[in-house]
Amino acid sequence: MTPAPGEDWSAPFADAPIHATVALPGSKSLTNRHLVLAALSTTPSRLTGVLVSRDTDLMIQALTALGATFQRVDGDPTVLDVTPIALAATTGPITVESGLAGTVMRFIPGVAAGTNATVLVDGDEQSYARPMGPVIDGLIQAGARISANGQDPVTSLPLTVHGQGTVPGGAVGIDSGGSSQFVSALLLVGATFQRGLDLRHTGEHTPSPEHIAMTINVLEAAGVRIEHPEPNRWMVFPGPITTPDTAVEPDLSNAGPYLAAALATGGSVTVPYWPQETTQIGNRWREILPAFGATVSFEPVAGTNYGNLTVTGKRDDKGRPVITGGGEIADLAELTPTTAALALLADGPTQLTKIGHLRGHETDRLKALNAEAAKLGATIEEGTDYLAFAGGYDLTGATLDSYADHRMATFGAIIGLVVKDTVVNDIATTAKTMPDFPTAWTALATGQRDIRA
Numbered sequence: 343m344t345p346a347p348g349e350d351w352s353a354p355f356a357d358a359p360i361h362a363t364v365a366l367p368g369s370k371s372l373t374n375r376h377l378v379l380a381a382l383s384t385t386p387s388r389l390t391g392v393l394v395s396r397d398t399d400l401m402i403q404a405l406t407a408l409g410a411t412f413q414r415v416d417g418d419p420t421v422l423d424v425t426p427i428a429l430a431a432t433t434g435p436i437t438v439e440s441g442l443a444g445t446v447m448r449f450i451p452g453v454a455a456g457t458n459a460t461v462l463v464d465g466d467e468q469s470y471a472r473p474m475g476p477v478i479d480g481l482i483q484a485g486a487r488i489s490a491n492g493q494d495p496v497t498s499l500p501l502t503v504h505g506q507g508t509v510p511g512g513a514v515g516i517d518s519g520g521s522s523q524f525v526s527a528l529l530l531v532g533a534t535f536q537r538g539l540d541l542r543h544t545g546e547h548t549p550s551p552e553h554i555a556m557t558i559n560v561l562e563a564a565g566v567r568i569e570h571p572e573p574n575r576w577m578v579f580p581g582p583i584t585t586p587d588t589a590v591e592p593d594l595s596n597a598g599p600y601l602a603a604a605l606a607t608g609g610s611v612t613v614p615y616w617p618q619e620t621t622q623i624g625n626r627w628r629e630i631l632p633a634f635g636a637t638v639s640f641e642p643v644a645g646t647n648y649g650n651l652t653v654t655g656k657r658d659d660k661g662r663p664v665i666t667g668g669g670e671i672a673d674l675a676e677l678t679p680t681t682a683a684l685a686l687l688a689d690g691p692t693q694l695t696k697i698g699h700l701r702g703h704e705t706d707r708l709k710a711l712n713a714e715a716a717k718l719g720a721t722i723e724e725g726t727d728y729l730a731f732a733g734g735y736d737l738t739g740a741t742l743d744s745y746a747d748h749r750m751a752t753f754g755a756i757i758g759l760v761v762k763d764t765v766v767n768d769i770a771t772t773a774k775t776m777p778d779f780p781t782a783w784t785a786l787a788t789g790q791r792d793i794r795a
């Protein structure tokens with residue numbers, strides 16, 4: 343049974359190697375991009391494989407409040423017929439709840455700016471700590487009006503967008519070092535601006551470049567002309583968005599905990615419908631997991647963009663699982679908590695670098711991972727923008743906090759597979775991006791071979 347929010351959950355212990363096929367629901371990042379573009383399109387469209395989760399529900403509610411309609415086909419919440427927003431016809435005071443969803447809090451203000459409504463964008467209290475400054479500054483540079491009680495400049499939720507029916511657009515410069523979502527948010531709406539958008543990132547490092555590539559990819563598929571003439575500069579030309587009917591790829595980031603289960607137990611996990619070509623950062627599991635000793639194989643399905651990805655864990659001559667240290671791995675962004683679980687179970691060192699911006703994710707993930715590792719009996723090194731694991735730890739069960747962070751919750755679940763008496767507080771927070779993680783995970787841990795995550 344799925345525990346209620348805030349409850350403790352005894353993470354299931356796997357007493358045998360896991361061998362399973364795990365079918366994953368749609369990608370959060372792709373679902374929320376396709377929802378936005380379908381709502382901004384000049385033509386109706388159908389989305390299939392839509393993720394059903396808190397973050398995607400919040401996006402649907404936000405876009406519905408702004409004037410789009412989402413009709414389930416045959417009552418199926420993963421298949422939606424979308425009628426776009428007539429932006430200038432949207433009026434009235436509107437409140438949008440973004441929960442703790444970065445995609446909602448960063449993507450929605452730009453949509454709201456093109457309406458004629460006053461739109462309050464709020465979120466969970468914890469969301470007030472997530473950085474918003476550069477995306478709001480970028481929209482203001484493009485001519486939008488946005489305010490927040492007493493904040494000058496506007497740097498966090500809650501905030502109010504004073505829609506003027508149109509956004510002039512033009513040249514915009516922001517530092518997107520805190521999140522790739524600042525760039526993505528502006529690119530997604532750039533074609534709706536009168537003069538389009540000429541966006542420059544003025545800082546040094548842009549995190550999660552895969553997510554920016556994903557944004558460009560979905561925009562191009564929706565007929566938007568976008569150019570990337572030099573590093574850190576993107577030009578979006580004004581014009582209609584024509585979102586095609588789209589099938590959402592499975593969530594490769596959320597494949598991570600299931601694939602990690604193969605390594606942790608010395609078993610094997612297959613994920614069907616793994617895209618051969620994709621912009622998802624989760625495709626990096628194919629190189630990350632071998633660094634920890636796994637074997638990864640891919641069997642393409644002829645005539646499709648899909649295949650079966652199988653990860654097999656390593657075992658020693660007594661059949662016990664072996665996880666080798668991963669070495670240095672950079673820029674893992676949202677893959678960090680799962681990889682950190684493997685680094686704690688590994689017998690050698692791992693360094694996860696260029697992850698400083700994760701301090702502005704659902705929680706400060708560097709601090710949280712350090713604190714939870716300590717509860718398990720492991721000392722790790724927390725730098726400003728890295729975590730270093732010595733490996734070879736002797737872990738003992740503990741009650742781990744989730745910090746309202748779905749990926750901290752799944753971190754605890756991975757550890758619990760092999761460390762007895764691991765308890766995860768608030769496993770229900772996985773609903774942020776997964777329909778029912780506790781049920782699927784328990785089925786996996788207890789030997790079921792056909793899992794629908």
Ligand SMILES: O=C(O)C1=C[C@@H](OP(=O)(O)O)[C@@H](O)[C@H](O)C1
Pocket residue numbers: 370371372444445520521522523526549550553675676699
């Ligand atoms: O645009 C997106 O869908 C996302 C971008 C990334 O954000 P950051 O660049 O802040 O890491 C990623 O970590 C997040 O989970 C989803």
Ligand SMILES: C=C(OP(=O)(O)O)C(=O)O
Pocket residue numbers: 442443444445676703704749775
């Ligand atoms: C950082 C994440 O989410 P968000 O989209 O809320 O930024 C994440 O899913 O790991």
